[in-house]
Amino acid sequence: MMVETGIPALDKHLHGGVPQGKSLLYYADPGVECNVFGMQTVHRALSEGGRGIYVTSSTDPRMIRDLFEEFGWGAGEYGDRFTIVDGFSGLIGANSPEQYVVPNPDDAGSMTQSIKQMMEDVCEPSVIVFESLSTIMDLCGESATLDAIEEWNKYAMLYDHVIVYNFTAWPYSEDTLAHVKETICNSVVLIGGIAAKVIFGQYFGVKKTDWDEATKKCTLYKVLKPGGVRVYLPKILVTGPFDAGKTTFVHALSTKAVSVDRLGTTVALDYGHVDHSGFTADIFGTPGQERFDPIVKLLSGEAMGVFLILDSTNTNDFARAKRMLEITESIGLPVVIVANKQDMKGALVPEEIRRKLGMTDDVPIMPVVAASCEGVFEAFDVLVDRVMEVDST
Amino acid sequence: MTYNLGISKMDELIGDIKGGTNIMMIGPPMSGKDDITNIIAYHGLINKNAAVIVSTREPGKNVLDWFENRALGIPPEHIGIVDCVTRTLGFGAPDTENIKMASSPVDLTGIGVKISQFFERFWMEMQIKETRLCINSLSTILMYSNLQTVFRFLHVFTGRVKAANMLGVYVIEDGMHDDKTIVTLKQLFDGMIEIRGDDGDYQIRAIGLSPKPTPWFDYEIDGVNIVLRG
Ligand SMILES: Nc1nc2c(ncn2[C@@H]2O[C@H](COP(=O)(O)OP(=O)(O)OP(=O)(O)O)[C@@H](O)[C@H]2O)c(=O)[nH]1
Ligand SMILES: [Mg+2]
Helix, strand or coil, X not given: CEECCCCHHHHHHCCCCEECCCEEEEEECCCCCCHHHHHHHHHXXXXXXXXXXEEECCCCHHHHHHHHHHCXXXXXXXXXXXXXXXXXXXXXXXXXXXXXXXXXXXXXXXXXXXXXXXXXXXXXXXXXXXXXXXXXXXXXXXXXXXXXXXXXXXXXXXXXXXXXXXXXXXXXXXXXXXXXXXXXXXXXXXXXXXXXXXXXXXXXXXXXXXCCCCCCCCEEEEEECCCEEEEEEEEEEEECCCCCCHHHHHHHHCCEEEEEEECCEEEEEEEEEEEXXXXXXXXXXXXXXXXXXXXXXXXXXXXXXXXXXXXXXXXXXXXXXXHHHHHCCCECECEEEEEECCCCCCCCCHHHHHHHXXXXXXXXXXXXXXXXXXXXXXXXXXXXXXXXHHHHC | CEECCCCHHHHHHHCCEXXXXXXXXXXXXXXXXXXXXXXXXXXXXXXXXXXXXXXXXCCHHHHHHHHHHHCCCCCHHHEEEEECCHHHHCCCCCCCCCEEECCCCCCHHHHHHHHHHHHHHHHHHCCCCCEEEEEECHHHHHHHCCHHHHHHHHHHHHHHHHHCCCEEEEEEECXXXXXXXXXXXXXXXXXXXXXXXXXXXXXXXXXXXXXXXXCCEEEEEECCEEEEEC
């Protein structure tokens, strides 16, 4: 059985998730938010009714549930299916309210003892997430920790647990880093920062799995509160003729949006931020009138996908619509045609529109009523699917 | 891209400090290192720099109060504080505009993430190219993590300060650490601000920021000014 990571795009790259009894390492550049990956994975298990164990190393256990709540994950509802192994309190000599407390978190043997004890008690297959393997390594020493991990993984396999480590790749020795990356776990997901002077973007990608040929590609992501890890599409364009409903469409999709309109027509752009089904996207609507074509050109640079909005009742504008696609130089970029205003009398159905436009079958045409949000998210899902496909080739 | 500390006579002797410089500030307890650190940050803020302050002994709120109480006319949106204290007290405070929470001084991963997030905001979103990073203090971090661990952490962040032409200031308690610790960490820094003395009678000087060390100055802290004598 596969255990999902809770990050849909990652589960897809892993062909469904992590098989029971296997281990996964989130290997992150310093400064890149990585703990959320492990948290999201344990949250996924818990929200599916499974059991989750969180081994903390640098956080007071009283704070752990709050951290989950920050992402909108109702840790309060996990009940006793959620167990914390407290590898922090022992470090600062504090009392711990938790059932499993590591007396000496700076001793690998002491860690192992608590972890084994917990695994024996919790015999139903669970997801065990280590808040920070690098912290354990810092406290217990590199070689002692590497040996211990081998033991923990073996034990987890015995009980069919999935074991997940967050690891920050500080400048340890080359050997240690190579060992962590190549050998200690069944699978490794790299989490990195795009840096020029400062880190300004983040990506993840599967480095290896030993159970299947994983899809090796880098996916941009953002961390939302609430929300967690979201695949990030920095630029999706919404274009189409005058009055087709672009502004309405952008607002229908977006959790927040702004438009620069004058007298009901867009004169600069629409901007919206979408958060839907594991994806977050910044979408940019162009003006429709011909006199703004230079702006459209400007906006279309570096777009990842395009919505072409049509007023399904207004065939006069179809030629203009096709020309706009060309302006955006988006032929070649993934496109979804949005057949808007399906609620109006005389609206053509998608297939009629396809014929009139002379569009080939491979361009999806989605029926939408932007004014009442009908079909907008379906159209979004279709475009995202196509963007992700292009991305992986 | 150059920086000044905001300590008048000393600045004159040192001249402009070039971007990418990492400075260790070492001095005895009670010598006013917190104030001096904040004043160096303040001096950047009044000159439209941004400041990221990692606070390991005071809750972030107190650090923000320091600026709000003393320092008029600085842009509050240029201040970023990484608070390593509040959550260790068992308070579940969420991040705010100015204060981001790390779990504890052990949580170097989290501290690193929060520093990076402020860097990204100041550099990419606000287009501020001059940022000061102040870590106050390394001594607390060294209480929970061993020297090697702290060295690795600093190796990464002094490197980023250098790459982005920022100014880094890292505070250390004199007398709390063995020589090996100080010698090891010194390798990461371009210069030092040294403080000596006791019982309210302290002197300050800078080493490594100019061809020869500045003389020792008696000093007094007056609001957002460090008044040098001698
Ligand atoms: N009946 C109906 N009307 C719609 C729908 N979507 C948009 N409209 C209306 O169509 C008109 C134009 O909508 P906008 O969203 O401003 O169109 P636009 O493409 O941004 O227009 P420009 O920026 O001027 O090019 C408005 O009056 C909307 O209320 C829809 O699905 N059904
Ligand atoms: Mg519009």
